[in-house]
Amino acid sequence: MKIIDLRSDTVTQPTPAMREAMCKAEVGDDVFGEDPTVNELEALAAEKVGKEAALFVASGTMGNLVSILTHCRRGDEVIMGDKAHTFLFEVGAAAAFAGVQVHILPNEPNGMLNPDLVLAAIRSENIHFPPTRLVCLENTHNRCGGCALSPAQMDSICTPVRERGIPVHLDGARVFNASVSLGVDLKELTRNVDSVMFCLSKGLSAPVGSIVAGNKEFISGARKNRKMVGGGMRQAGVIAAAGIVALNEMVDRLAEDHTNARLLAEGLKEIDGLDVDLNTVQSDIVIFSLVTERMTPSDVVTGLANQGVKVGFIGNRQFRAVTHYGIEEEDILLALDAFRQVVEGKA
Ligand SMILES: Cc1ncc(COP(=O)(O)O)c(C=O)c1O
Numbered sequence: 001m002k003i004i005d006l007r008s009d010t011v012t013q014p015t016p017a018m019r020e021a022m023c024k025a026e027v028g029d030d031v032f033g034e035d036p037t038v039n040e041l042e043a044l045a046a047e048k049v050g051k052e053a054a055l056f057v058a059s060g061t062m063g064n065l066v067s068i069l070t071h072c073r074r075g076d077e078v079i080m081g082d083k084a085h086t087f088l089f090e091v092g093a094a095a096a097f098a099g100v101q102v103h104i105l106p107n108e109p110n111g112m113l114n115p116d117l118v119l120a121a122i123r124s125e126n127i128h129f130p131p132t133r134l135v136c137l138e139n140t141h142n143r144c145g146g147c148a149l150s151p152a153q154m155d156s157i158c159t160p161v162r163e164r165g166i167p168v169h170l171d172g173a174r175v176f177n178a179s180v181s182l183g184v185d186l187k188e189l190t191r192n193v194d195s196v197m198f199c200l201s202k203g204l205s206a207p208v209g210s211i212v213a214g215n216k217e218f219i220s221g222a223r224k225n226r227k228m229v230g231g232g233m234r235q236a237g238v239i240a241a242a243g244i245v246a247l248n249e250m251v252d253r254l255a256e257d258h259t260n261a262r263l264l265a266e267g268l269k270e271i272d273g274l275d276v277d278l279n280t281v282q283s284d285i286v287i288f289s290l291v292t293e294r295m296t297p298s299d300v301v302t303g304l305a306n307q308g309v310k311v312g313f314i315g316n317r318q319f320r321a322v323t324h325y326g327i328e329e330e331d332i333l334l335a336l337d338a339f340r341q342v343v344e345g346k347a
Contacts, residue, residue: 001308002308002331002334003308003309003310004308004309004310004327004331004334004335004338005310005327006264006309006310006311006312006321006322006323006327006335007310007311007312007320007321007322008202008312008320008322008324009174009202009203009257009284009322009323009324010201010202011324012201012202012203012205012324012325012326013205013325013326014205014206014207014242015205015245015249015250015325017245017249018205018206018207018241018242018245018246019242021241021242021244021245022238022239022241022242024241025037025237025238025240025241026237027235027236027237027238028235028237029234029235030056030232030233030234030235030236030237031227031232031233031234035234035235035236035237035240036237037236037237037238037240037241037244038056038236038237038240040240040244041054041056041211041240041241041243041244041247042054042055042056042211044244044247044248045198045211045213045243045247046213048186048247049172049175049186049187049190049196049198049211049213050186050187050190050191051190051196051213051214051215052214052215052216052219053213053214053215053216053218053219053220054211054212054213054219055211055212055213055219055222055223055226056209056210056211056233056236056240056243057197057209057210057211057212057226057231058208058209058210058231058233059199059201059208059209059210060085060171060173060197060199060201060202060210061090061091061093062210062226062229062231063197063198063199063210063211063212064085064086064090064093064094064136064169064171064197065090065093065094065097065098065229066212066222066225066226066229066231067169067195067197067212067214067222068086068094068098068100068134068136068169069097069098069222069225069228069229070195070218070221070222070225071133071134071167071169071194071195071218072098072100072133072134073099073133074098074099074100075099075100075101075130076100076101076130076131076132076133076134077100077101077102077103077123077130077131077132077133078094078100078101078102078103078132078133078134078135078136079103079104079105079113079118079121079122079132079134079135079136080102080103080104080105080135080136080137080138081104081105081106081107081111081113081136081137081138081141082104082105082106082107083107083111083141083143083144084104084107084136084138084143084171085138085142085143085171085173086102086136086138086171087102087104088143097229100133100134101130103121103132105117105118105121107141107143107144108144109144109147109277109280110141110144110147110149110279110280111138111139111140111141111144111147111148111149112149112153112157113137113157115156115157115160118135118157118161119160119161119164122161122164122166132166133166133167134166134167134168134169135157135158135161135166135167135168135169136168136169136170136171137149137154137157137158137168137169137170137171137193138170138171138172138173139154139170139171139172139174139175139178139189140174140175140177140178140181140282140283140285142173142174142285143314144280145277145280145281145282145285145286145287146174146177146261146280146281146282146283146284146285146286146322147280147282147283148177148178148181148182148282148283149178149189150182150184151182151184151188151189151191151192154170154189154192154193155192158192158193159192162192162194167194167195168192168193168194168195169193169194169195169196169197170189170190170193170195170196170197171197172189172190172196172197172198173197173198173199173202173210174198174199174202174203174283174284175189175190175196175198176198176203176204176251176254177203177254177257177258177283177284178283180251180252180254180255180258180283181258181282181283190213194214194215194218195212195213195214195218195222196212196213196214197210197211197212197213198210198211198213200242200243200246200247202324203250203254203257203284203324203325204243204246204247204250204251204254205246205250205324205325206239206242206243206245206246206250207239207242208239208242209239209240209242209243211243250325253325254283254284257283257284257323257324257325257327258282258283258284258323259329260284260323260327260328260329260331260332261281261283261284261285261286261321261322261323262281263329263332263333264286264321264323264332264335264336265278265281265286265288266278267332267333267336267339268286268288268336268339271336271339271340271343271344272292272343272344273290273291273292273294273295273343273344274288274289274290274291274339274343275288275289275291276288276289284322284323284324285320285321285322286320286321286322286323287314287318287319287320288318288319288321289316289317289318289319290317290318290319290343291317292343294343295343297313297317297319298313299342300313300319300342300343301313301319303341303342303343304335304338304339304342307338307341307342308338309334309335309338309339321335
């Protein structure tokens with residue numbers, strides 16, 4: 001039985017071109033700055049996001065942590081959404097390792113933060129207050145169903161925040177999905193942020209790694225913080241080689257994932273017992289709800305798994321399905337058959 005794994009875009013296998021590039025990669029000691037393949041990836045990544053410099057890190061979580069460590073000191077306050085990946089799913093790393101206090105504001109269903117609330121949350125000078133040192137945004141927004149924030153939406157927060165001397169960090173784990181979904185150049189989404197993290201290991205299908213980008217001074221501090229958290233990876237060119245293929249060959253095809261996600265969402269919406277807010281389906285993520293009492297969420301997950309379809313239960317009778325490299329249109333049609341069988345009891 002073919003397994004159609006829709007739990008995440010992190011389950012992607014490296015492409016044949018990536019495996020070949022990994023085999024042939026020239027390597028050196030990256031902690032000494034001597035790995036030519038890592039250096040090539042960092043230069044290419046910086047160019048793609050329109051920043052002076054970039055740093056290869058082991059994961060998105062490490063990239064966000066290193067960015068917060070570089071922008072902040074212990075006791076500083078960082079503003080972010082209450083559905084931000086950094087707040088919900090990074091094991092409290094910002095508090096545990098950077099010693100910052102996270103100030104959460106409600107995320108709107110489309111992943112936005114209300115600019116007025118962000119500005120109002122910035123601390124004034126007062127002996128009792130921690131200083132606000134950073135605002136974090138996320139684009140696309142994972143827990144908000146992969147919604148993409150437009151350049152205008154980003155600017156409505158970034159411009160006034162940065163005018164107040166506070167930098168903005170973008171958790172752009174899937175910012176390439178945002179740029180493809182909106183049909184805008186990636187740099188439009190990154191020009192008004194001070195630092196950006198993006199993942200090579202999600203829709204771009206590389207086996208390992210993320211990038212942090214910013215100005216030279218920021219990246220030099222981030223490089224030191226990466227070393228501090230144990231992220232100096234030595235002959236990392238072996239994995240950076242796949243990242244170069246990811247950036248050169250895997251961006252445009254994200255549009256296929258978005259088309260497949262739309263097909264899946266529209267099919268799920270038709271199923272008696274499921275509901276999807278089609279407005280939130282803007283990239284590769286589909287969040288849908290079980291709206292019948294006929295079965296439990298675990299019945300759905302198990303029933304689908306028995307048919308070879310894997311989705312993630314995310315609580316509150318909601319599930320997440322993510323399309324990616326390796327999932328074709330015919331897989332979506334097969335998955336929808338499985339859903340109909342499990343939820344409606346029909347073939
Ligand atoms: C928005 C967002 N940020 C950060 C991460 C963390 O990435 P990693 O799993 O590589 O640590 C993820 C992972 O799913 C994510 O969705």
